[in-house]
Amino acid sequence: xxxxxxxxxxxxxxxxxxxxxxxxxxxxxxxxxxxxxxxxxxxxxxxxxxxxxxxxxxxxxxxxxxxxxxxxxxxxxxxxxxxxxxxxxxxxxxxxxxxxxxxxxxxxxxxxxxxxxxxxxxxxxxxxxxxxxxxxxxxxxxxxxxxxxxxxxxxxxxxxxxxxxxxxxxxxxxxxxxxxxxxxxxxxxxxxxxxxxxxxxxxxxxxxxxxxxxxxxxxxxxxxxxxxxxxxxxxxxxxxxxxxxxxxxxxxxxxxxxxxxxxxxxxxxxxxxxxxxxxxxxxxxxxxxxxxxxxxxxxxxxxxxxxxxxxxxxxxxxxxxxxxxxx
Amino acid sequence: xxxxxxxxxxxxxxxxxxxxxxxxxxxxxxxxxxxxxxxxxxxxxxxxxxxxxxxxxxxxxxxxxxxxxxxxxxxxxxxxxxxxxxxxxxxxxxxxxxxxxxxxxxxxxxxxxxxxxxxxxxxxxxxxxxxxxxxxxxxxxxxxxxxxxxxxxxxxxxxxxxxxxxxxxxxxxxxxxxxxxxxxxxxxxxxxxxxxxxxxxxxxxxxxxxxxxxxxxxxxxxxxxxxxxxxxxxxxxxxxxxxxxxxxxxxxxxxxxxxxx
Numbered sequence: 001x002x003x004x005x006x007x008x009x010x011x012x013x014x015x016x017x018x019x020x021x022x023x024x025x026x027x028x029x030x031x032x033x034x035x036x037x038x039x040x041x042x043x044x045x046x047x048x049x050x051x052x053x054x055x056x057x058x059x060x061x062x063x064x065x066x067x068x069x070x071x072x073x074x075x076x077x078x079x080x081x082x083x084x085x086x087x088x089x090x091x092x093x094x095x096x097x098x099x100x101x102x103x104x105x106x107x108x109x110x111x112x113x114x115x116x117x118x119x120x121x122x123x124x125x126x127x128x129x130x131x132x133x134x135x136x137x138x139x140x141x142x143x144x145x146x147x148x149x150x151x152x153x154x155x156x157x158x159x160x161x162x163x164x165x166x167x168x169x170x171x172x173x174x175x176x177x178x179x180x181x182x183x184x185x186x187x188x189x190x191x192x193x194x195x196x197x198x199x200x201x202x203x204x205x206x207x208x209x210x211x212x213x214x215x216x217x218x219x220x221x222x223x224x225x226x227x228x229x230x231x232x233x234x235x236x237x238x239x240x241x242x243x244x245x246x247x248x249x250x251x252x253x254x255x256x257x258x259x260x261x262x263x264x265x266x267x268x269x270x271x272x273x274x275x276x277x278x279x280x281x282x283x284x285x286x287x288x289x290x291x292x293x294x295x296x297x298x299x300x301x302x303x304x305x306x307x308x309x310x311x312x313x314x315x316x317x318x319x320x321x322x323x324x325x326x327x
Numbered sequence: 328x329x330x331x332x333x334x335x336x337x338x339x340x341x342x343x344x345x346x347x348x349x350x351x352x353x354x355x356x357x358x359x360x361x362x363x364x365x366x367x368x369x370x371x372x373x374x375x376x377x378x379x380x381x382x383x384x385x386x387x388x389x390x391x392x393x394x395x396x397x398x399x400x401x402x403x404x405x406x407x408x409x410x411x412x413x414x415x416x417x418x419x420x421x422x423x424x425x426x427x428x429x430x431x432x433x434x435x436x437x438x439x440x441x442x443x444x445x446x447x448x449x450x451x452x453x454x455x456x457x458x459x460x461x462x463x464x465x466x467x468x469x470x471x472x473x474x475x476x477x478x479x480x481x482x483x484x485x486x487x488x489x490x491x492x493x494x495x496x497x498x499x500x501x502x503x504x505x506x507x508x509x510x511x512x513x514x515x516x517x518x519x520x521x522x523x524x525x526x527x528x529x530x531x532x533x534x535x536x537x538x539x540x541x542x543x544x545x546x547x548x549x550x551x552x553x554x555x556x557x558x559x560x561x562x563x564x565x566x567x568x569x570x571x572x573x574x575x576x577x578x579x580x581x582x583x584x585x586x587x588x
Contacts, residue, residue, distance in 0.1 A: 034445075034526070037540050065445045065528050068536060072437070072525045079441040177542045181361050197542055200360070269534070270541040 029238050030061040031227075034073040034085035037066075037268050038195075039110045039223055039285060041260055042249035043086070044267045049259075052252060053245045060238055069145075070223075074101060077228050084227040084242065089301040090149035092226060093315045102229035105320040106239070107246045108293045109225065110285035114218035117286035118278070120150055121212035122190045123183060123201065130189055133161035133211050142174040142188035149222075150192065150213070152305050157216050165308075183207065195285075196270070199278050216304075219297040222285060232322065243325055250291040254280065292326060361544055368548035375549055381534055385553070388530040391447055392519040395454025399511065402455075403462035404504055408496050410463075411470020412478075424460065432457040433521030440526060450522040450530075457518035458511040465507025469500025502576040505569045512565055516558050 035043045047064055050056045065082060067073045073085035074095035086109060087095075095101035112119045122141070124130045130139060136158070143151045155165035163169065174182040176194045180201040183191035190210055193201060201207055213220045225246060232239045253260045257280050264279060265272045278284045288294075299317040306314055334341075347365045354364040375381045410417040436453050443449045473496060481491050497504075523532025531554065538546035570577065 037537055063528075065526050066533065067445075067526045068524055072440075075437060075441065076445055076526065079444075081440065081444040177539060178361060181359055185359075200542070268537055268541050269546065270543060274541075 028057075028059070028061050029235065030063050031084055031231075031238065031242055032063045032065065032082040034065050034067045034076055034082045036069060036073075036086055038264075040086055041253040041264060041280075041287070042107070042109060042225075042246045042291065044263050045249040045252050045260070046245060048263045048266050049252075053248060055241050056245055060241055062242075074099065077101060077103065077226075080228075083231040084225060084239075086223050087226045088149045088223060089221055089298050090152060090305050090310060092320070093302045093305055093311050096319065097312050097315050103226040103320060104229060104232050104322045104325065105224050105226050105293045105295070105298065105317075106232075106243045106322075106325055107225040107250075107291040108221060108288060109223040109291075110287055111222055111294060111297065112214055112218070112220040113286035114214040116282060118195055118198070118283050119212040119214040119220070120153075121193050121198070122154070122210045123193050123198075123207040124190050124210050125183065126206050126208050128189065128208070130210060133157060134163065136190060136210075137163055137168045139189035140170040140172055140187070142172050142179050142182050142191040144174070144176050144179075144192055144194070146171060146173050147310065149301070149305070150194075152308055152310050153213050153216050153220065153301070154192070155308055156304050157211055157213075160216070180207075195278050195283065196274055199283060203277075217297065217300060219294055221294055221297045221301060224293050224298070226320070232325070236325065240325055247291050250287060251289065254287060254289060295321060360542070363545040363548055367545045368552065371545045371549035372552065375534065375546070375553065384529050384533050385531045385557075388519050388523065388532065389557075391450050391522075391530070392454055392515045394447075394451045395518075396458050396508075396511065396515050398451065398455045399458035399462050400508075403459040404466045404497075405492075407463040407466025407504075407507075408470040408492060408500060410467045411473070411500065412492070412496060417467065417471070424463065428460050428464075432518050433524065436522055436525050445526040446528065450519075450527075453522045454515050454518045457514045461510040461514060462504070462507040465503045465510070466500060469503025469507075470496050472503070473499040502573040505573055509562065509565055509569065512561055513558060516554065516561070520554065 033043070035047075043064075046053060046056060046062065056062065065076075067076070067085070070086060070088045070091040071094075073082065073087065074091050076082045077085055078095065078099050078101055084106075087103075087105075092101070092103065092105070096103070111117075130136060141154075143154060145151065151171075158165045158169065165171075172182065172188050174188060174191065176192065176197050179188075179191040179193060180197055182188045183201075184206070191207075193209075225243075227239050227242070253263075261272045261275050261279060264270070264275055268275075280287075295317050298320075302311065302315045302317060305311045347369075351365040354362050354367075406420075410420055432453055435456065436449065439449045439452050443452060477495055477499065478491055481495050486494070519530075520532055520535065523530045524536065527533060531550065535547060535550040535554075538544075538550065
């Protein structure tokens with residue numbers, strides 16, 4: 001009986017200790033973060049090499065959810081399903097203008113830098129009679145997604161070259177993966193190219209670059225990190241830690257390319273050989289060392305989208321700034 | 328062994344072999360990036376099937392699928408049986424079901440995500456919706472076709488309504504209910520993948536959609552082969568279970584052939 005009582009006492013102690021541990025673990029705040037592929041190396045590092053970030057898992061946790069594109073992440077933020085996510089200027093602008101999304105832009109994943117980085121471009125067949133943007137009149141042009149940010153910038157370039165993007169071309173949605181096949185099969189006269197598909201198409205030859213997004217502006221911003229305003233204002237220290245770790249991740253990604261290739265390969269399952277052909281080289285998008293958002297470029301892009309009617313009203317980038325968190 | 332017997336035994340593997348050969352020849356002839364050969368695609372199978380993380384992802388999807396099916400069994404079968412035995416209830420619910428049937432359940436995912444978040448619950452609910460309708464319809468028809476005299480006799484002998492539902496209606500409608508389960512199982516597999524299209528934490532969708540995003544087409548096709556094999560295995564196992572449970576309802580071979588001896 002005595003043994004039974006002692007065992008019962010020990011079991012109770014163990015249970016209480018376990019409860020205490022669980023309670024302590026539950027005290028660690030969690031950020032719910034949306035992510036996608038490709039080009040979010042900072043997050044991939046935090047997911048796959050958490051030990052490189054002293055605060056992660058001890059001072060705060062991250063619940064990761066992968067999304068297919070930035071638009072669903074706007075919906076998820078609006079419905080309070082996630083706190084932070086990767087965004088593009090257009091999706092954030094539409095979320096703010098049409099859905100009332102209030103958020104802060106806190107770090108930049110990737111953008112373009114004229115002459116130094118890859119720029120999304122439109123390719124034609126080597127022997128195509130299309131020699132200039134104006135030659136696209138009456139032709140079929142491929143785009144990743146109709147109404148996407150990339151489409152918006154392409155439309156601006158067409159306008160600058162005297163073409164009406166609505167009337168003068170036939171637009172076909174090919175997606176990035178299907179773009180090369182559409183061009184080679186003759187389904188489109190000009191196809192949109194992004195990495196790693198551009199690298200693959202170039203290595204086979206038979207294509208020629210017609211124009212790229214750097215023809216419109218030298219510093220297009222593709223993906224940045226945002227957190228909901230209400231969440232950030234309620235937990236500024238927590239978000240500061242997250243931003244600090246994002247920057248640490250950017251430094252690690254840039255400094256240790258070999259490890260970054262492994263990390264990205266683990267997340268995307270793409271073979272290291274394929275990634276080695278472009279990732280973190282001048283064939284890849286630009287990443288700034290401090291991951292600081294380029295607010296001027298974002299504003300310029302938001303203005304372009306408004307001019308095209310893709311945003312219902314002017315969106316001021318100032319509403320997305322909270323400078324004390326990105327110092 | 329006669330030629331017909333050999334064909335009966337080897338018919339299915341032969342069909343698969345022919346399909347694989349056609350796939351291989353078509354892919355070689357077309358030489359498109361987005362259409363890898365069968366050998367390239369099948370070569371990716373070991374990399375997926377012997378990778379712990381991939382198996383964990385597939386397991387997570389299957390767990391959600393079975394949770395959705397379980398929930399649908401608990402709700403849709405009793406509801407369908409009740410509709411089958413209660414014409415007023417059937418008249419009330421039938422228009423609603425007819426309207427809901429053609430709605431693609433995966434299209435509800437963004438709405439469900441807004442209400443229930445991006446976690447497992449949303450995906451389980453979408454799978455539940457996808458499985459519920461075929462289950463409900465088959466349960467309804469199974470119960471409606473039941474001979475009324477059986478239930479009248481049971482009632483005359485003092486059996487109460489809940490007992491009649493459990494001991495007479497359910498066994499009588501079971502062959503039809505299980506057919507609904509079989510349709511629901513295939514539906515569950517389809518919705519399981521499409522529910523992971525928009526948002527996911529882990530699942531078979533990771534393997535499929537990430538491979539698509541990175542243009543790893545052999546991986547994409549390998550995942551499709553795995554899903555097809557999974558569907559086949561689940562259907563095969565369920566059909567065996569179904570035949571064991573309702574063998575009494577299957578038409579007898581001698582009866583079907585007119586009792587020739």
